[in-house]
Amino acid sequence: MTAPIETTGAEAGAQPEAVLAGVKKSQIEGRSLTQIAWMRFKRDKVAMAGGVVVVLLVLMAVLSKPIQWVFGLDPNKFNQDLIDPALLAPKGGWGGMSWEHPLGVDPQYGRDMLARIIDGSWVSLLVAGGATLLSVLIGTVMGLLAGYYGGWVDSIISRMMDTFLAFPLLLFAISISASVQDGFFGLDGLPLRICVLIFVIGFFSWPYIGRIVRAQTMSLREREFIEAARSMGARGPYVVFRELLPNLVAPIIVYSTLIIPTNILFEASLSFLGVGIAPPQASWGGMLSNAVDLYTADPQYMFVPGLAIFITVLAFNLLGDGLRDALDPRSK
Numbered sequence: 001m002t003a004p005i006e007t008t009g010a011e012a013g014a015q016p017e018a019v020l021a022g023v024k025k026s027q028i029e030g031r032s033l034t035q036i037a038w039m040r041f042k043r044d045k046v047a048m049a050g051g052v053v054v055v056l057l058v059l060m061a062v063l064s065k066p067i068q069w070v071f072g073l074d075p076n077k078f079n080q081d082l083i084d085p086a087l088l089a090p091k092g093g094w095g096g097m098s099w100e101h102p103l104g105v106d107p108q109y110g111r112d113m114l115a116r117i118i119d120g121s122w123v124s125l126l127v128a129g130g131a132t133l134l135s136v137l138i139g140t141v142m143g144l145l146a147g148y149y150g151g152w153v154d155s156i157i158s159r160m161m162d163t164f165l166a167f168p169l170l171l172f173a174i175s176i177s178a179s180v181q182d183g184f185f186g187l188d189g190l191p192l193r194i195c196v197l198i199f200v201i202g203f204f205s206w207p208y209i210g211r212i213v214r215a216q217t218m219s220l221r222e223r224e225f226i227e228a229a230r231s232m233g234a235r236g237p238y239v240v241f242r243e244l245l246p247n248l249v250a251p252i253i254v255y256s257t258l259i260i261p262t263n264i265l266f267e268a269s270l271s272f273l274g275v276g277i278a279p280p281q282a283s284w285g286g287m288l289s290n291a292v293d294l295y296t297a298d299p300q301y302m303f304v305p306g307l308a309i310f311i312t313v314l315a316f317n318l319l320g321d322g323l324r325d326a327l328d329p330r331s332k
Helices: 009-019 033-043 045-062 064-071 113-149 151-166 169-179 189-203 206-220 224-231 236-272 284-291 300-327
Strands: none
Touching: 033 045, 033 300, 045 064, 045 113, 045 300, 064 113, 113 151, 113 189, 113 206, 113 236, 113 284, 113 300, 151 206, 169 189, 169 236, 189 236, 206 236, 224 236, 236 284, 236 300, 284 300
């Protein structure tokens, strides 16, 4: 009869190492939801390209003044010697493009187009970002309250959403912007116009994200972790802002990246109609408005700001689509 083979403690402890021989540590490590989303986002090359362009645009907007100072750019410097008075167009081809003016000059005063594009970037992104932040804050709070409490709270907030959505936003924005141009709340000039645009665009756009948050909240409020929080004595505000809100971060981020380009176009539209950013401050919409009467003599005057708006809107849309796919656990 063969005696059983005894295994020492050292040999028993060595067994898992033998079993896992050849397996790298990274292959057995767990990954958080953030890491999984980042890995999926990196695989989307188009979204990554959009994200890179967005980062570059934001850096250009934030550093617009230092960039102008370092390279000696002046968006409001007149160069009448570069304009042909007979044709009312820049001298030379392609809108007066040269090494000193890579994107040409405007056909009215000979101002450098590159300098004006850079100077107008911070205005467009500030208005779009501020309006998006305002609408997301209001819409998230209202959607959370309506979706979680339901009943008469949901009825009141839902009717408010319907009322705001019924407003002709463009006409309302034009009337408000035109009525406060002389001053309001101690503000005037460019700060007043920026604040008015942020308020008008953001305050009247919150029902769109409010409806999304409300629908998501109604689907989450019956989940087990919400019931567990209630059973442990958690009150409504705690459940709303500590349990529900963290689970809504992903759709809120995705919606924010998708609504920013819409707000950029809205600001450009208001500037195009003459009730947005006033000269001499450069803005992409204002440049398009000035180009309407001059595009036959200098088509590039309309092409350059239009291309800037197109690239910005496209980059944000690509980034938003990539984030939506990366943060959606049901997508492949």
